[in-house]
Structure formats: structure tokens, C-alpha cells
Amino acid sequence: MSKIQNATGPLIAPYRRPQPGSQPELLHEPYRSTIRRAPSKPPILLPHTLSEVTGPLHGHEEIGETDNDLTRQHAGEPLGERVILSGRVLDGDGHPVPHTLIEIWQANAAGRYFHQRDQHPAPLDPNFSGAGRTLSDANGGYRFVTVKPGAYPWRNHYNAWRPAHIHISLFGPAFATRLVTQMYFPGDPLLALDPIFQSIRDERARERLISRLDMETAQPEWALAYRFDIVLRGRDATPLEA
């Protein structure tokens, strides 16, 4: 571990692999779309090179003033329960991941996406598009204001309903740290029935996807708050010997 790389190659400190069971299996038959889409052959382990430990970085110029406030993107206010969503982006060692792009999208309070392909007969809200983006700050912190999304039906099986969730996309510092996930709300009885949430075997890992009520951030007479910390992959401190 502590030996210095031979002199001919760049120093590569690899990112650590997630613990077994802490990520969803690709084939999870209760989620029917995986059956014809999950690769059937095992992936080939790729030792990290510069290609994997570098990755796209983004700047403040890409962020608009109301991009992190989904309640202020239209002339009027969206219907629904206003919520503040905040947290920190951390690496596997608990250190902040600063200045990384965080993108979110979600259904409106009635459980309908502002998307042509969403045909659920629940109302659209002319004041809610359901998309936002921000950069984490120097301490890894981020904050969005939005409305709590509704549950919605999705035809995976008879009477299938997705628990309320917000989709979250992060880049982190490297190609190897890319993450797209979904954040859920505490105490939702639909979580126990949801094949997407249940695709993760390790219960502690599943729990990472559930935000917690955050009364410290909640604003009296204005909005409840939920806290959601996001942990990206950790990295070995020292370059491995090739």
C-alpha cells in the first residue's frame, strides 16, 4: 500500500469498491424492466487508470438563480407541501465533497411528472416543472426548496405505486464516483412494497436512501425540512503499486 508507484506511470489512488450487497443487483425480477435490460454476464474488473479517477467538473456559471428553488421557477407558487431539502455530500471517509453538481427531478404534489410520457391522470401544475440543480458548497453542503412529491402508480405489477421520491444525480470528483439515486421520505409504508427500493439487500445501505425530518432546518410558519446526506465512494489514500 505505501510503496511509491514506479516512475513511469502517473500516480493513481484508486477509488474503493462498494461493499457486497450495498448496491442493487442489476437483475431484480420483482422490478420487471430489469429482466430484458440487466446484463447477464459479470462485469470485468477494471483497475483504475486516469480515465476512471478523472471526471467531468462543473462550474457556477451553469447554475441559474432559481435552479435550487423549485417553488420559484414560475409566475405563481406550486401547490403542495413546501419542503426544504438539504444535506451534505461526503466521501467514504466522511470528508466533504465540495463544488460538485447535484441535479434533481421529481413528480409534483399530485404524483404527476411534467413529462410527455407520464399519462397518470393526476393534474399537472402550471407552476411546477420539477427539476433543479445546484453545486455543493465548500463543506459539501447543498439545499433545495421544493414541494413534497406525491406517490404514483407505475404498472410494474397489479396496483403498483412508487413511494414518494426525488431523483438525485451527482458527479463527484471522478468518473468512478458518478451516482444517480432516489431519495425517499421517512415512515413511508410504500417502501416495504417497492421493488426498486427493495433491490438493495443490505438494510443499512437501504436506509441511506431515506431522508430524515430535520426540525432544525424547518422554518416556522413556512416549511418543513428533510435532511439527506449523500455518501460517494471513498478513495485509497496511497497509490497502489501497479
Add this chain to the structure above:
Amino acid sequence: MDLIPTPSQTVGPYFHLGLTGGRSVARVAGEATKGERIALTFRVLDGDGAPINDAMIEIWQANAAGKYRHPDDPQTAPIEDDFWGFGRLATAEDGRCQFETIKPGRVPDSRGVLQAPHINVTVFARGLLRHLCTRVYFADDPANRQDPVLALVSEERRATLLLHPDPGRAGHWLFDVHLQGERETVFFDV
């Protein structure tokens, strides 16, 4: 400390709202970027060979000098102002999307062995609980024979990682991502 990373979940069918649409990046290289201009058309297919119209492809690549625009790339070759190396597109009804970029240079691996020109690819879709990672290489490039990553792949599956020239159009390259089946693309555990 080794905290459990936040698990992945599928992008679902409505990712266009947050990730593409106005957030797409089809042109990876600017006017002044050095290098051989190329167009890459990806097509994403499911286990029945049917095109997937709700997938998203991201690409990440070095510039023509083999340098990534990233602080962890210690190579001395310069970065370029109008080249970031990142692209992102949703697939259309026919399962296709097309990027305009430049052919990347060779990037050394950790032992200093030069890798063949390649582009790092991430595939997202409804039905993929985690994104898939692969690499694409240029079919006619003699450097492929010495590439240390292609060498990890059995000879009969190596062809699934090759971009093929579009016979009618110079500089255009085609790549089918087969999620399953006899021609299943090689995916990497990154």
C-alpha cells in the same frame, strides 16, 4: 473510516426533466479544439434487440493529446479552453443518440503503458438499477493490440467494445450497446 456509499437507483423514464432536454451536451469539442473531428452514434438495445428510447448515454474523454481536463491528471500536455471532454444525451425513439467530438489521444495506465484511444461511456436507463460502464475503442487503431484494458477481455468479446466506421460517412462511427444477448456488450466494474 469506510462509510457505506449511498446506493444507486434507476434513473427511471422521466430523467429528461432533470438531466437532458436543456441539459444535454451533444458537442463535446469546440471550434478551436485540436484533433480529428468525429461523430459517434450510439444505439442502445435490450435483450430482445429492441431499441431503447429511454436510455441516457454520458461520455468522458481525454483531448487529442491524451490529457483529461481534471486536476488529478498530472500529465504536462495542455488542456484546451473549449474542450471539457464530457457529453450527455438521451436516446431517441430509434434508440440512437449522436455526439460530435474529437478522437482522444492515448492515456497512460498506472504502469505508464499507453492505452489505445478510448472514450469512457456510462449507460443509464429505466430498468437499470445501477448505471453501466463501458469503453469504446476505434476498430482500425493498431494501438488496440497493446491496450492493457482490452487485454482483460476475452478475444471473442473484445469486438463488442469497438466503434465501427459508418461506411457512407467519413469521420462517423457507430456503436451498438447490447444490454443482453449473444452480442452483449462488455461492461466494466469500475
